[in-house]
Ligand SMILES: [Zn+2]
């Protein structure tokens with residue numbers, strides 16, 4: 001829906017020169033210039049400008065992704081700042097999308113940022129998602145994760161999904177190259193009665209930041225055509241910042257493929273745009289609880305769920 | 307040499323509350339408050355405010371490390387900005403230490419930042435390093451790595467060492483809990499004639515950023531007494547952002563312990579403060595070349611070495 | 613003959629198993645994952661009330677939101693509950709994380 | 713009897729080995745790492761001039777700045793050049809990285 005460019009300015013070559021020397025980034029393009037143009041002409045949507053979104057947004061803006069959308073209904077709170085490094089004490093109480101956009105324009109004025117200061121919901125999800133090429137799920141509730149997944153499947157967009165708590169994190173790519181979607185991995189949401197055990201979680205800034213940083217790497221891979229039908233295998237990568245083996249660990253699990261009976265991406269494609277927009281899929285009800293009880297960290301009570 | 311505090315304000319509890327809920331961060335302190343005070347009373351030196359230093363400095367400042375020193379002789383260049391997310395187009399041509407300090411004060415005004423707009427060298431290394439509790443090596447030449455190591459050994463400071471190029475990175479902890487130092491791992495510097503092969507390297511922003519983020523995690527572990535004589539094992543962790551196994555990988559190698567014959571930390575402790583300051587250890591000569599030829603990326607010619 | 617099998621509890625699941633993240637269990641030859649689940653509950657669950665944090669409503673399957681990996685492979689590719697354990701298998705249980 | 717051994721070239725070292733990052737080599741029983749180095753040079757080094765990027769001046773040891781790991785353990789703990797290879801050993805060579 002918008003024009004694409006086929007040229008880079010001298011300023012852009014200066015700015016991005018260091019990354020265009022990396023063979024892995026340019027090897028699936030006809031030239032380094034073309035690889036950078038794949039970023040410049042790309043539109044990436046990041047849902048959530050918190051602990052995951054902070055480094056993801058900064059690195060994607062810095063790398064030259066041309067258009068980045070940010071969705072977040074929240075404002076910057078003091079308790080965010082130990083980990084949400086895109087925000088600042090000078091933007092306390094700003095909408096997070098605006099605070100993030102300021103930082104992104106500061107690091108790279110070439111980046112066009114679109115902000116959505118609202119929650120992603122049944123009514124707006126499809127119409128927002130359809131404008132982008134890749135979506136990053138940087139949110140923190142099961143509801144939002146199912147909703148984003150369904151919108152991405154309906155709109156045909158690959159989804160980079162990250163999450164984390166305490167010292168651990170998880171990363172997957174969904175709905176890419178005929179691979180599985182979030183619902184294929186998790187056909188049923190966690191039961192509400194499983195939400196009470198860990199009243200003492202929390203999160204370490206650079207641990208959740210590492211997952212957001214990995215999400216940026218995966219997004220760059222998708223945009224520069226690193227993954228192909230041949231080499232893409234469904235995976236979940238699990239991070240632990242305080243590994244028993246000393247230091248930090250990443251483990252990559254080999255995961256199931258697309259499931260023919262998946263409600264979202266399966267052969268019957270039972271969930272449609274109309275269903276979502278008409279509210280036929282009630283994500284709060286589906287998840288068996290109201291949205292607050294599913295917050296991983298409830299900022300009021302400091303109660304935590306897994 | 308400076309006063310320590312034993313109290314946190316309500317503002318500080320609000321700011322750091324989320325990380326004080328993480329058992330792994332507080333389990334070696336008598337209380338969450340004591341764990342946060344371990345950070346508040348800590349002095350961390352970060353040498354190099356580039357691709358590694360950017361996220362390391364942001365996350366350490368955000369987490370509440372009380373005093374952070376930054377050493378870097380360079381100014382912010384446009385070609386840094388695809389990966390050095392602590393800087394900004396608005397601080398182009400600023401000393402990097404000043405640009406970084408601005409961002410750190412913005413995210414956390416409680417952080418006291420000391421800037422050294424100069425290279426670490428034989429004359430200043432010991433007198434700078436001795437003021438800190440932990441040192442992060444975020445530099446990019448073998449010379450600086452040997453020099454920082456020797457200064458840390460002489461001054462008795464643990465050293466978190468990170469490095470990276472293209473899509474790969476390495477991370478170790480040196481001179482901690484009677485473990486090995488950088489010279490134990492690498493008694494001899496790489497030969498100058500090994501510096502010609504890869505004329506096409508470069509670096510991907512979030513890949514080098516991931517190593518800097520991991521360095522912040524390791525620094526927090528050291529400051530909160532996660533590592534003990536019992537559980538600390540010498541290691542090198544190797545990262546690849548474009549792993550053949552799909553996704554991204556970390557592998558942790560079990561490494562040698564302290565070497566009795568190490569010039570720096572060995573039983574004879576042959577390298578002394580006086581030797582360093584008197585220039586008896588000529589790091590450029592020792593490394594067999596002038597400093598420019600060892601730059602991993604020569605920004606003028608774009609020639610690259612491994 | 614009995615087999616030695618390793619169980620891992622990640623993503624916060626260790627909280628209901630006495631903070632144990634890795635445990636070695638001995639099972640009779642021919643045991644399945646289904647059997648292993650019962651053994652884990654018997655040997656490691658600290659508070660019987662927390663069984664709903666690990667097993668589903670009929671206390672036989674795994675609850676929604678927990679991923680099971682057999683030697684780092686999704687159990688769905690290996691036969692799920694009916695998978696027959698082999699000596700030195702590593703079975704990983706991890707909560708799905710939602711935080712961001 | 714011959715053994716199958718895996719060699720990995722990381723940290724940019726693949727550049728001198730035809731961009732191969734992982735290779736399987738067959739060696740006679742009783743072979744050491746010292747023997748393996750020669751075999752790697754013979755079978756994989758693209759340009760003979762680059763031997764100084766892998767071996768030291770006398771072309772027998774490994775050059776400074778390359779770490780050698782045997783099954784993820786520093787070769788210094790395993791006997792270095794004299795280590796006798798076993799079937800399915802993984803020997804990893806990685807350049808020390810300096811970039812920041
Ligand atoms: Zn699906």
Ligand SMILES: [Zn+2]
Pocket residue numbers: 486487488489490491564565568569570571572
């Ligand atoms: Zn030493």
